[in-house]
Amino acid sequence: MFKGICRETHNGNMVTKILKIPKFFTCIRNFSSENVLVEVNNKTNTAILRLSRPPVNGLNLEVLNEFESLLSQLEQQKVNGVIITSNKEGILTGGIDIAELQTIDQRRLKKYWTTFRDTFLKLYNTPLLTVAVINGHSPAGGCLFSTACDYRVMTRNYNIGGNETQLGLVAPIWFMDRVADLIGHRQAELAFTQGKLFSTDEAHKLGLIDEIVENTAEGLSKAQIIINSFANVPKKAREISKRFTRQQFLDKMIRDTDDDIRHFVNHIGSNETQKIIEQYMQKLKSKRF
Numbered sequence: 001m002f003k004g005i006c007r008e009t010h011n012g013n014m015v016t017k018i019l020k021i022p023k024f025f026t027c028i029r030n031f032s033s034e035n036v037l038v039e040v041n042n043k044t045n046t047a048i049l050r051l052s053r054p055p056v057n058g059l060n061l062e063v064l065n066e067f068e069s070l071l072s073q074l075e076q077q078k079v080n081g082v083i084i085t086s087n088k089e090g091i092l093t094g095g096i097d098i099a100e101l102q103t104i105d106q107r108r109l110k111k112y113w114t115t116f117r118d119t120f121l122k123l124y125n126t127p128l129l130t131v132a133v134i135n136g137h138s139p140a141g142g143c144l145f146s147t148a149c150d151y152r153v154m155t156r157n158y159n160i161g162g163n164e165t166q167l168g169l170v171a172p173i174w175f176m177d178r179v180a181d182l183i184g185h186r187q188a189e190l191a192f193t194q195g196k197l198f199s200t201d202e203a204h205k206l207g208l209i210d211e212i213v214e215n216t217a218e219g220l221s222k223a224q225i226i227i228n229s230f231a232n233v234p235k236k237a238r239e240i241s242k243r244f245t246r247q248q249f250l251d252k253m254i255r256d257t258d259d260d261i262r263h264f265v266n267h268i269g270s271n272e273t274q275k276i277i278e279q280y281m282q283k284l285k286s287k288r289f
């Protein structure tokens, strides 16, 4: 049995009823937050999590907190898989909401970066099967979060990669490590020193994404096929194998937590970097990049 909630009015009063829904009854249960929409298909027990924060799904503190909390809920519900995508075809996410970086308040920067790291770690470390359906541009933070998933499919004619160097910023070392895991050290070195954004085709050739699809609908059904392909794999063995293959990266990232946060706060909080960020924002607004 699944539990569902139904709200109705009786004699002018709003009452909430807990409904018991038989498992065989196919329906969708939604429990979206403000910026992240979630629907779980009761038949496949697969969740689709859609970023939904106009205009570019910028990763601000609220989006990160909501994302992390929804993923925890899906872990508790023991869904068979989670598909991560955008509600807006054309942009998975514009990465970090640059407004979050426009401050020299060290406490604020520390809070943001701690949350950013924790959200990434939650996704990287979840025992759930995760598939990114990259249905639009995915620069910087967008690319990073997709590398945390177990599988990536991407629609044609968009860009993905770590463009921080082009902005005059330096991507975190663990982002570089994660990309190197997928495309090899040499290609990652070239990509990050150039701040390179790859086309869908280039990303596929390098192994940054696993498959190319024509549109979101095809991406979602491909993701479901990937999730189904694990149906006969013993769950515990898969989860432990995932943990083992990711343990080394995880240990290093956790060991380096203090250094990484300190470096972020000093780097972003310096007047020099603030000027660079301000100039980039102006370029972005006047579309001169």
Ligand SMILES: CCCCCC/C=C\CC(=O)SCCNC(=O)CCNC(=O)[C@H](O)C(C)(C)COP(=O)(O)OP(=O)(O)OC[C@H]1O[C@@H](n2cnc3c(N)ncnc32)[C@H](O)[C@@H]1OP(=O)(O)O
Pocket: 055, 056, 058, 091, 093, 094, 095, 096, 097, 098, 099, 137, 139, 140, 141, 142, 163, 164, 167, 169, 170, 171, 172, 173, 260, 263, 264, 267, 284, 285, 286
């Ligand atoms: C020690 C560790 C240090 C770590 C440092 C980590 C630093 C950075 C990591 C990041 O993630 S930085 C963000 C990097 N992201 C980008 O550079 C993406 C920039 N955006 C774009 O390329 C494009 O906007 C887009 C995502 C491809 C979408 O293009 P589109 O033409 O559809 O939309 P725009 O007109 O360009 O944008 C609409 C609107 O959104 C504003 N905007 C875009 N991206 C951001 C963003 N990341 N943060 C805040 N605001 C953003 C853009 O300025 C437009 O605003 P208005 O002009 O409409 O007000």
